[in-house]
Amino acid sequence: MxxxxxxxxxxxxxxxxxxxxxxxxxxxxxxxxxxxxxxxxxxxxxPAPSVLEAIARAAGDTWMYNDPENFELREALALHHGVSRDNIAIGGGIDGLLGEIVRLVVEPGAAVVTSLGGYPTFNYHVNGYGGRLVTVPYVNDREDLDGLLAAARGEDAPLVYLANPDNPMGSWWDADSVVAFARALPERSLLVLDEAYCETAPAGSTPAIEALIGQPNVLRMRTFSKAYGLAGARIGYAIGTIGNAQAFDKIRNHFGMARISTAAALAALADQxxxxxxxxxxxxxxxxxxxxxxxxxxxxxxxxxxxxxxxxxxxxxxxxxxxxxxxxxxxxxxxxxxxxxxxxxxxxxxxxxxxxxxxxxxxxxxxxxxxxx
Amino acid sequence: MxxxxxxxxxxxxxxxxxxxxxxxxxxxxxxxxxxxxxxxxxxxxxPAPSVLEAIARAAGDTWMYNDPENFELREALALHHGVSRDNIAIGGGIDGLLGEIVRLVVEPGAAVVTSLGGYPTFNYHVNGYGGRLVTVPYVNDREDLDGLLAAARGEDAPLVYLANPDNPMGSWWDADSVVAFARALPERSLLVLDEAYCETAPAGSTPAIEALIGQPNVLRMRTFSKAYGLAGARIGYAIGTIGNAQAFDKIRNHFGMARISTAAALAALADQxxxxxxxxxxxxxxxxxxxxxxxxxxxxxxxxxxxxxxxxxxxxxxxxxxxxxxxxxxxxxxxxxxxxxxxxxxxxxxxxxxxxxxxxxxxxxxxxxxxxx
The missing domain is CATH 3.90.1150.10 (Aspartate Aminotransferase, domain 1)
Structure with a gap:
């Protein structure tokens, strides 16, 4: 039909x-x-046994909507990362947050820079909002920071995607290179730094939070789907300036998070x-x-x-x-x-x-x- | 910052x-x-005790993403409603689905017809995509079908919202009036028929599924948040023509549903x-x-x-x-x-x-x- x-x-x-x-x-x-x-x-x-216990405890509360402000989870993440609660935005996994970021930034025809063979779901969202993908080949199975930078500049791209560590290759850059890349980007280009796999990365490969927290053209993405073992819970978060974290509030589905999932994420974070x-x-x-x-x-x-x-x-x-x-x-x-x-x-x-x-x-x-x- | x-x-x-x-x-x-x-x-x-049992059973599986096709839940809903699985789209509650529908239909400046004082979250999404709200006052605390119809025609509106039963007033129309309204709408106007509260409505107030299933300008919305007692699970669904149900697949976050929530909805549906x-x-x-x-x-x-x-x-x-x-x-x-x-x-x-x-x-x-x- x-x-x-x-x-x-x-x-x-x-x-x-x-x-x-x-x-x-x-x-x-x-x-x-x-x-x-x-x-x-x-x-x-x-996930941790403590997470399964938290899920069991939360089950009886699932008749209630989750707190639309995600207050407790943002507070816990803020303490964990040494930032303000207002630097954190919660979403339905990084996939969900990527869709929201594209919506915030990409108008039809806008250039969006990513790596050729990079995360397909990001590309899906860019296409879904009419963006124009500009892809930079990997070099030696790593995302090409110089190439991405040149493309962002050359295209005056409002949005640039980098995964560190990378998916699908598993490769990574050291933290200093990532920070230098982020700082070299034009301020008119927003870097989405997808750090879904940062928990399993070697020391020295993930920039300190304070290295980029003040930069208005950077949003860092984290998730409970990978090392924390909660892919089915669909909880991710973005870390950025207060202005950037609050931008999500203009468009997100405020009552969109599952209550049991949120309880699971809180428990997972607590069980380091x-x-x-x-x-x-x-x-x-x-x-x-x-x-x-x-x-x-x-x-x-x-x-x-x-x-x-x-x-x-x-x-x-x-x-x-x-x-x-x-x-x-x-x-x-x-x-x-x-x-x-x-x-x-x-x-x-x-x-x-x-x-x-x-x-x-x-x-x-x-x-x-x-x-x- | x-x-x-x-x-x-x-x-x-x-x-x-x-x-x-x-x-x-x-x-x-x-x-x-x-x-x-x-x-x-x-x-x-x-929710039902059987739902709490299903949640407990599903907890151990929450390390896995949910099936992005939502196959089992769509199949169960199809059987429940006597339609095809392909007539069903799953989303993060009706709130999430409303956002997707607005995105599918509303370009900046497009007229969207709803009732003055109707569901604020629908208005939020319309504003979020740059739509222009055209509001029709309630008459005797009911949504004004004739007024909504006239506005849809007069504005050549691509989208019209009706909640039956209504929120926030709790009022309702009989099924025949709703069907007549839906059939009278121009085919260029998509009716979002929000039936979040249909389970608690009197007999004769909810149109039979077959009355509107063949109509390409109608999408009916249901949820597990109200009578089923699963607001915190965030599971809603749309019923419509195959073309309409599949349209969501072009833009939705395919890996967006929580696994425990889906198991809970399946169990809730089974426990009539x-x-x-x-x-x-x-x-x-x-x-x-x-x-x-x-x-x-x-x-x-x-x-x-x-x-x-x-x-x-x-x-x-x-x-x-x-x-x-x-x-x-x-x-x-x-x-x-x-x-x-x-x-x-x-x-x-x-x-x-x-x-x-x-x-x-x-x-x-x-x-x-x-x-x-």
Whole structure:
């Protein structure tokens, strides 16, 4: 049945493509059950036991809307980061916040700078508001800071995206380079610094909060979806100047946050001992993934995240064959979308059962996929 | 600290007003604890015990993103309503869906028709996308179907909002009148039919699904926030033609739904016995609120919802004094925003403890507020 005749021209021009197909959809399409869910950079280690207790305590309150000001969570995050509550904006994961930032900044036709092969959901939102993507190729599997800077200047771009550590490659820059990049950007260009994976990054790779907190053209994004193990809760936050954090209040869905999710995030933040522990387990599992790759003749890339990009030594079709072949064995992974990154597969780390299944089936898959190489 | 220098002109022109101040904010501002939370049309009766069990079961899965296709929930809703899964779009409560609909339809300057004093969050979204609100006064405390129709035609409005039953007045139209209204609208005008309160409405006031399912200029909105008792879960849905339901896929945050919330909604839908039971308790509590109003010399309006609008016989200042006075006793209620509706207060129904507190303190408050009358 047809739709309404008068959606906006922008909406009518949008494709129906979506940023990612979920593992559930793949299960349905292929009638295969996922046994190792290591494709969406979730944390199979899960949230802290204290978080599960907080969820149980909050369940009975779910008849109430969440506080639209997110006061307690912003207060806790402010204490955690040593900033004011007014420097923090809460949103439905970084994905949700990215949509809001694009809406705040991007008018139809505006240039938006990102890396070629960078986070697809950011691109989805830019397209959704009619922005014009200007993409800068990776250099040595890292986002190219000089190239991004030149593009931002050359295009007078109102918005620039950088993920540090990067997804999908797992690479990173040291904090000083990121700060220098942010300070070199024209003040007419807003930097979205996506730090979804900062908790698992090496020391010295994440700028101190105070290094950029006073800069009106920087917004830093954090999430409870990765190391904290709460992807399904959909809680992310932005850190920026008070003016920037408050800008979200003009457009966000004030009653949009789930109450149990907010309680879970509060508990997760309070349990830094668990975070330290799980970050150690993530690091060990990264080594495990790298070892599995190496023993199969593949080259694992260094990673600052909870996943490992693995260079499979072929082209995109070869990597795709491996992704598809693994799924036939119930191992769900993903891969970068564009060349030359798409010579790699991307494996999220997880508990040993998932790692063991990967170790078991990867050689079988490579024997078949080898013919496509 | 200042914000980014280059937000869009539309964003710069937006006020920082928000649709509703939450009870938590009122508690903080006034240092008063809410004892009876009967102001946000939540359901103090809570969700079904089976829903709390489902939440407990889902807690351990919250490290995973929710299925971005919302397949299971759409499938269950399709079965419930006798439509196809493809007729259903899921969103972050009706509030979230309203924002998406406005984005799909409203370009800056476009006329959007609603009732004067109707749902503020809808207006918030219209302003947020630069729409031009055209408001039609209520007639006899009901939304004026003829007036809305005339305005839609006269303005060639791409979007028209109607709540049935209505918030904030609790009034309603019979199903035939709503269907006639929807069919009379120009096909260039999309009707957003907000049916958040349909579960508590009298028989014959909600059009059958099949009456409007084939009409490309109608989208019906439902929620788990009201009778189902899951306001904090943030799950709403739209029912419409396949083309309309799929339009959301072009712009929505595909990974935006919370996993526990989705499990809760599925369980709530499955427990129709609880829904019937709680609808009975809501009806009884409506009578209780009406009785409290009457015994205090106020006039309760008929209600098809989980709240009762009470005519306090004065002006907006008088009603405001009652709302503020009740809050001093820890009773949180709200009131309509514009005359002549704002001669009323709006009291959400709830369990007997809350009703008893209202009964106890209302006479005291009225004695003080009387002087403002």
């Amino acid at each position: 047809s739709g309404f005749s008068r959606f906006t021209p922008l909406v009518n021009a949008l494709p129906s493509t979506i940023p990612f197909v979920g593992p559930e959809a793949i299960e349905r399409q292929r009638a295969t059950k996922v046994k190792a869910r290591i494709g969406a950079n979730e944390s199979g280690f899960g 001992a668990y975070l330290r522990d799980v970050v150690g387990r993530i690091a060990a599992a990264r080594d495990r993934v790298a070892q599995i790759a190496t023993q199969n003749g593949l080259r694992p890339l260094p990673s600052a995240t909870n996943f490992v990009a693995i260079d499979c030594g072929g082209d995109g079709a070869h990597a795709r064959a491996i992704v598809d072949g693994l799924m036939e064995h119930g191992v769900f992974i993903r891969m970068p979308g564009v060349a030359p990154l798409n010579r790699c597969i991307r494996v999220s780390v997880g508990p040993e059962a998932e790692m063991a299944l990967l170790e078991e089936v990867l050689p079988k898959v490579l024997r078949t996929a080898g013919s496509n190489r | 200042s914000g980014f220098s280059r937000f869009t002109p539309l964003v710069n022109a937006l006020p920082s007003t928000i649709p509703f101040v939450g009870p938590e904010a009122i508690e903080r501002q006034r240092a008063t604890k809410v004892k009876a939370r009967i102001g946000a049309n939540e359901s103090g009766f809570g 016995a609880y829904l019937r039971d709680v609808v009975g308790r809501i009806a009884a509590a409506r009578d209780r609120v009406a009785q409290i109003a009457t015994q205090n010399g106020l006039r309760p309006l008929p209600s098809a919802t989980n709240f009762v609008a009470i005519d306090c016989g004065g002006d907006g200042a008088h009603a405001r004094a009652i709302v503020d006075g009740l809050m001093e006793h820890g009773v949180f209620i709200r009131m309509p925003g514009v005359a002549p509706l704002n001669r009323c207060i709006r009291v959400s129904v709830g369990p007997e403890a809350e009703m008893a507190l209202l009964e106890e303190v209302l006479p005291k408050v009225l004695r003080t507020a009387g002087s403002n009358r």
